[in-house]
Amino acid sequence: MRPLAIIALALILARVFAEIWLNRLNQHHVRAHANEVPRAFRGIIDDGTYRRSVDYTLAKSCFGNIVNLFDAALLILVLFSGVLPWSFGRFSASFGTSIWAMAGFLFVTGIALSIPALPFAWYAQFKLEERFGFNTTTMKTWIFDRIEGFLLGALLGYPLLALVLKLIAWTGANWWLWAAAVVVAFQLLMLLIAPAIIMPLFNKFTPLLEGALQERLFALARRADFPTRSIEVMDGSKRSRHSNAFFTGFGRFRKIVLFDTLIAQLTEPELESVLAHEIGHYKKRHVIKMLSVSIAGVVTAFAAIAWLARQQWFYRAFGFEHQQGFAAANVVPAILLFALLAGTITFWISPVIRGWSRRFEYEADAFARVTMGEARSLIQALYELSEKNLSNLTPHPLYSAFYYSHPTLLERERALQIGA
Numbered sequence: 063m064r065p066l067a068i069i070a071l072a073l074i075l076a077r078v079f080a081e082i083w084l085n086r087l088n089q090h091h092v093r094a095h096a097n098e099v100p101r102a103f104r105g106i107i108d109d110g111t112y113r114r115s116v117d118y119t120l121a122k123s124c125f126g127n128i129v130n131l132f133d134a135a136l137l138i139l140v141l142f143s144g145v146l147p148w149s150f151g152r153f154s155a156s157f158g159t160s161i162w163a164m165a166g167f168l169f170v171t172g173i174a175l176s177i178p179a180l181p182f183a184w185y186a187q188f189k190l191e192e193r194f195g196f197n198t199t200t201m202k203t204w205i206f207d208r209i210e211g212f213l214l215g216a217l218l219g220y221p222l223l224a225l226v227l228k229l230i231a232w233t234g235a236n237w238w239l240w241a242a243a244v245v246v247a248f249q250l251l252m253l254l255i256a257p258a259i260i261m262p263l264f265n266k267f268t269p270l271l272e273g274a275l276q277e278r279l280f281a282l283a284r285r286a287d288f289p290t291r292s293i294e295v296m297d298g299s300k301r302s303r304h305s306n307a308f309f310t311g312f313g314r315f316r317k318i319v320l321f322d323t324l325i326a327q328l329t330e331p332e333l334e335s336v337l338a339h340e341i342g343h344y345k346k347r348h349v350i351k352m353l354s355v356s357i358a359g360v361v362t363a364f365a366a367i368a369w370l371a372r373q374q375w376f377y378r379a380f381g382f383e384h385q386q387g388f389a390a391a392n393v394v395p396a397i398l399l400f401a402l403l404a405g406t407i408t409f410w411i412s413p414v415i416r417g418w419s420r421r422f423e424y425e426a427d428a429f430a431r432v433t434m435g436e437a438r439s440l441i442q443a444l445y446e447l448s449e450k451n452l453s454n455l456t457p458h459p460l461y462s463a464f465y466y467s468h469p470t471l472l473e474r475e476r477a478l479q480i481g482a
């Protein structure tokens with residue numbers, strides 16, 4: 063094994079050990095609090111519900127360990143068995159090295175590598191979620207979702223890949239800048255068209271019915287200086303009893319989406335506070351900020367790929383032949399290897415990314431408190447949602463630092479009360 067291959071192997075193992083260790087840490091933490099409802103939640107959450115939230119957390123955690131181990135084993139097998147250079151050679155020999163053939167290789171490889179994860183996705187939905195009463199997806203919907211996702215990938219992803227590869231021949235040494243620009247433009251386009259064209263393929267969106275709730279929410283939007291023409295209800299109950307609200311698109315195309323499950327679970331003042339929180343994300347420019355981070359990520363990724371594509375040692379370490387020159391076939395192995403390995407490095411910066419995300423949540427909460435003129439409705443909504451979703455009420459701090467995009471219930475309550 064070449065030194066670089068050993069480093070790659072070490073990175074994969076380091077990540078999977080860290081994932082399992084964090085999981086164990088969290089399991090111990092949850093078990094340590096499992097015997098009785100923690101003091102902060104007494105009188106709010108009953109014994110039975112708390113017990114179920116502990117069981118749900120532990121079941122997900124065990125399952126997560128298996129998935130992490132499997133992913134690492136698969137990655138090691140794929141990277142070090144020689145299957146990648148072998149299939150690349152076979153593919154090029156059969157279909158040539160044209161742009162469309164090379165994009166086809168990346169696309170087919172991506173699909174092939176996602177297939178082993180399907181049984182896990184099936185188990186998570188129909189066994190784990192089912193056991194805790196969350197699953198409402200039918201087998202038909204599940205299969206349909208996969209087929210639709212595949213068709214979308216073929217229709218949008220494949221041409222995008224081909225265009226990126228075309229840019230290598232067209233623009234030479236600076237191809238990665240052009241490629242990053244094209245991918246960012248594509249992301250922006252998706253942000254615009256996804257709410258109107260893609261999301262309706264998977265879910266039904268209906269405007270919130272006229273009535274007291276609608277009036278209340280529109281009044282809030284006006285008060286928050288967020289003129290909106292539509293608040294829509296999504297049939298989240300088609301797949302799961304988990305509830306959510308989100309905000310999508312920008313400018314004229316922005317819309318607020320509430321899950322039907324959320325509307326069923328919360329009272330009107332609570333829903334109003336959730337909407338205020340969502341508007342807070344917009345008002346505090348979180349969409350633009352997240353987008354800037356993602357653009358920086360895309361540019362960095364392409365710069366790294368372009369650099370790696372020029373390194374003979376990088377190709378040789380994973381069994382690929384290396385050739386200089388700006389041709390798609392010379393860059394495709396670098397794209398593939400980067401896609402497989404990048405996660406072993408980004409994993410370590412996830413606490414930073416999640417930290418940002420949690421800061422945004424505090425800001426949106428604070429905005430909601432100011433707009434509502436009180437914090438109680440939002441706190442109640444958060445409690446209600448935690449209970450209905452069987453959220454882990456006692457995550458280990460290090461675990462939540464790595465994985466939680468939202469602060470924990472107690473952290474949010476504390477911040478809301480201090481600000482009040």
Ligand SMILES: [Zn+2]
Pocket residue numbers: 339340343423426
């Ligand atoms: Zn939020």
